[in-house]
Amino acid sequence: MGKEAGGPWRGCLVHPAHISLELLRVTVQHNHWGCVKCRFQGPTQTYELSSRMAFSGKYEIESEKNYDEFMKRLGLPSDVIEKGRNFKIVTEVQQDGQNFIWSQHYPSGHSMTNKFTIGKECDMETVGGKKFKATVQMEGGKIVADFPNYHQTSEIVGDKLVEISTIGGVTYERVSKRLA
Numbered sequence: 001m002g003k004e005a006g007g008p009w010r011g012c013l014v015h016p017a018h019i020s021l022e023l024l025r026v027t028v029q030h031n032h033w034g035c036v037k038c039r040f041q042g043p044t045q046t047y048e049l050s051s052r053m054a055f056s057g058k059y060e061i062e063s064e065k066n067y068d069e070f071m072k073r074l075g076l077p078s079d080v081i082e083k084g085r086n087f088k089i090v091t092e093v094q095q096d097g098q099n100f101i102w103s104q105h106y107p108s109g110h111s112m113t114n115k116f117t118i119g120k121e122c123d124m125e126t127v128g129g130k131k132f133k134a135t136v137q138m139e140g141g142k143i144v145a146d147f148p149n150y151h152q153t154s155e156i157v158g159d160k161l162v163e164i165s166t167i168g169g170v171t172y173e174r175v176s177k178r179l180a
Contacts, residue, residue: 058090150166
């Protein structure tokens, strides 16, 4: 086939500069989690290139669904639920292949950071400071994690970070817009 490229094209079999543009059919696809896949189809070979850092970025909360009910199910006191209701949480994600640094910054100045590698057990922490072990998975382009009391998925839809958390039949949805 070809030689593996380096830099931002790491993991690709060929650097795009090495592809002759004559007689090529080019298709570009966006999958359901924001990754871009380009296919260069020539008379004798087909090359595929894809972005691998779909989650990297800084996101600010834009909307929430079922916030109150979800937080009650988590056992948070009503004054804490009230205080956090209109927080503009900023989520910052750094992705390097299968390695992630996932930080949430709160207006109060508090921040929480979890570092994990897809498919490997790691130490994590909840917003409340509870430490636990988890193995974060990637399923169908979604990051999937089981926290002590709830199940969470995160995915990129267009230019938004969509996080879905479920506990006891209550689903909380948080949508954040990309800032950077």
